Amino acid sequence: MKTLNKVLFAAITLAFFGAPETQAQQIDGKAIFEANCKACHSITEDVVGPALKDIDKRRDAKWINSFVKNSQKMVQAGDKDAVALFEKFNKVPMPSFESSLKDADIEAVVAYIKTESEAPVQAEVAAPPTTPADPKNGTGNEVKSSFSLKSLPATVFLGILIAVFLLGLVVLFLIMTFVSMLPVLGSYYNRPENAHLPMAKLVGLLRGDTKSIVGEHKDVLIEDHSYDGIHEFDNDLPPWWKYSFYATIIFGIAYMLHYHVFETGKLQDAEYQVEMEQAALLSANEVSDPNAKTDFKVLTExxxxxxxxxxxxxxxxxxxxxxxxxxxxxxxxxxxxxxxxxxxxxxxxxxxxxxxxxxxxxxxxxxxxxxxxxxxxxxxxxxxxxxxxxxxxxxxxxxxx
Known part of the structure; x- marks a missing residue:
């Protein structure tokens, strides 16, 4: 009778209070992982250390236990896998958990990693793209048009191709006509009364006469201008050089008027200041820019x-x-x-x-x-x-x- 009462008492205690010893002994592998491993490891991605997915399949329990407790001891002992990991991840030593984690704790972490590894990967559902009605989006940046020739209807695209082809034919015909007329134009512009005209120089250039660019060589020596066998001829400067010189004079005058007289353009220093201000604004708006300027104050509360x-x-x-x-x-x-x-x-x-x-x-x-x-x-x-x-x-x- 006493035995029966003890059994009944044990059954009632178990029913109402569960199995306290079993629950107390149950170790939360997730909590241990987050407290000790999460800073350097992820299940699916390499961080400071390697991804831990399917670690139970890639390494045996004894190796994992030894590595977690003292990885550097295994590296110094020449363990092939430990050395390979140490070299791969920039020789960053893994902290020793020999004094803080028990074998049961490590087993619980491995069990948690195994559960996470076998969990199905949830596919992210991409949100449908939206086209804002305003030409600027919410950040104030202009929205670029997505227009392309491929988006045109086939008939319109074909019409554009035909128009471009016909225009090319017209240009080719005009060029061929002009080239075929060069002899006639040459005989006309070779006349003394027409030789000074700009068109005469152009026609001559197209027919191979480069005097309008490189000038005309004169076999006239300058007296007393012979030194060490080098003779100086009385030739004009090449036209291309003179035209370039004239162009620099015109550019210099325009530059002076634009930047220094009317001040309609910004000098280099002013442009630099404007660009730096723009860069600072862009950096301030870009939260993922490591160069963005911050002005935080130390919290003391x-x-x-x-x-x-x-x-x-x-x-x-x-x-x-x-x-x-x-x-x-x-x-x-x-x-x-x-x-x-x-x-x-x-x-x-x-x-x-x-x-x-x-x-x-x-x-x-x-x-x-x-x-x-x-x-x-x-x-x-x-x-x-x-x-x-x-x-x-x-x-x-x-x-x-």
Whole structure:
């Protein structure tokens, strides 16, 4: 009877309260992944480290366990796959999780990655293109016309081809007629009374007479102008040279009037200033431009810094240490910076990343406000001097007064 009562009591407890020991032992692989791996890895894309899709099929559990706990130990031991990964991803060392993750934790992460790898990929539905009625779109930029000859009806397109063909025939006929008349025109313009006319020079040029361009050679030596066997002839300058000289004089006068007298044109310095202003406006409107000028101020409110601390712990601690002491990434608590120590410099580094050095771009994962919060929190770590701080890197930053 006592045994029956114990069984009934256990059954009632299980029915009402479930299996507490089993639930307590169940490990959330997704939470561990997001807290420790998400900063450097994605399921489907290479980031700082490789994409992890189907990792359970590409590597055995023992290899994964060893690599996660201490990847550099495997690299130094000469493991072929570990060395290949280290070389491929710019020799950025993976943080050691030997003291922070247990075997069960790593198994849970692998199980989560396996589930995500097998999940069907949802195709994005592209929105139908819309043509604004106004010639300018919402950003004030002109909307380019999509007109092309291929969009014309076949009959119109054929008519244009026929018209172009007929026009070509007419031009060809006129050229042939003019060429065939050159002998007659030549005999007419060769007469002494017509030789001075511009048309005479043109006809002569078309018939091969280049005197109107290169001038006429005169075999008349200038007396006492012979030096070392070199004789100077009394020839005029070539017409092409004189015409070019006359053209530069006309251009110089027009330039002076346009830029210096009437001031209807901008000089180079003024053009440069206008272009710089236009570039600044374009950069300010282009949110994805890393050269866009920003003027953020450091956030000092407790709520903003607390939010930045949370974001840092979730996304940055894996590479920079929980206290900013630096692990894979540089120390964030000293006065030395690789890419500038102003809040705007840190904002851009976080937003756009530094791919060549393994720094992830967070612009697609964090909002502008979140990036500013975490940047302000990073600056609040200055001078905290955590234990095991990484050696200074970069240049010392001195705030502008």
């Amino acid at each position: 407790a709520t903003a810094l607390e939010s930045g601390k949370t974001i840092y712990a979730q996304n940055c601690a894996a590479c920079h240490g929980k206290a900013g002491e630096g692990t894979v990434g540089p120390n964030l608590t000293d006065e030395f910076w690789l890419h500038g120590g102003d809040v705007n410099d840190i904002f851009k580094t976080v937003k756009f990343g530094v791919t060549s050095k393994g720094m992830v771009a967070w612009d697609k994962k964090l909002s502008k406000d979140q990036i500013l919060e975490v940047s302000s929190y990073i600056l609040s770590l200055q001078g905290t001097k955590p234990a095991n701080g990484k050696a200074p890197q970069g240049e010392k930053y001195e705030a502008k007064k």
